[in-house]
Amino acid sequence: MAGTRLGLFGGTFDPVHRGHLEVAQTVRRALGLDQVLLVVANEPWQKVARGAVTPAEDRYALVEAAVAGWPGLVPCRREIDRGGPSYTVDTAEELLAEDRGRELTLVVGADVVPDLPTWRDERRLAELVALAVVDRPGSPLVPAPPGWRAVVVPVTPLDISSTEVRTRLEAGEPVGDLVPEAVMRCIRARGLYATRR
Numbered sequence: 407m408a409g410t411r412l413g414l415f416g417g418t419f420d421p422v423h424r425g426h427l428e429v430a431q432t433v434r435r436a437l438g439l440d441q442v443l444l445v446v447a448n449e450p451w452q453k454v455a456r457g458a459v460t461p462a463e464d465r466y467a468l469v470e471a472a473v474a475g476w477p478g479l480v481p482c483r484r485e486i487d488r489g490g491p492s493y494t495v496d497t498a499e500e501l502l503a504e505d506r507g508r509e510l511t512l513v514v515g516a517d518v519v520p521d522l523p524t525w526r527d528e529r530r531l532a533e534l535v536a537l538a539v540v541d542r543p544g545s546p547l548v549p550a551p552p553g554w555r556a557v558v559v560p561v562t563p564l565d566i567s568s569t570e571v572r573t574r575l576e577a578g579e580p581v582g583d584l585v586p587e588a589v590m591r592c593i594r595a596r597g598l599y600a601t602r603r
Contacts, residue, residue, distance in 0.1 A: 437559065
């Protein structure tokens, strides 16, 4: 991946759904990125305190199943292999240490932008990556904090959340086309979200 233009789309992906894939592909095409890495958080430090998160290996398997057939979208287990809490700045530093010619673009939803100052080493991260901000239903577009190189990428917003997918599956309700069939097969095979009930 020498000299490549990489998008970093990090998340808990609990579970990954069509909205994630559409956003990643739209950003890749709009910005001419070679690849978008779907970086599966090991311990999402902002979410773990709020409740249980599906084991990282299961979430990674779902992302791996999801990206099949989506050119340029690549599952990334770097944060799982590193262990401990997941911080985007550590991932960016690792990727650039391997190849200083890489250009990194961090993909975030508009709902995340106001929280960027709470991220670990936010100023350092802003030096390492450009920012691609995508629409999220119900989240106004606000300017990025000072120091960020940011671009807004319009996407057709899909009003889907991982919480909604989990809630439906745990209630035994169908999820329709919210998740790709390959992901649904993986969910069933692993008995996730109460699908073995």
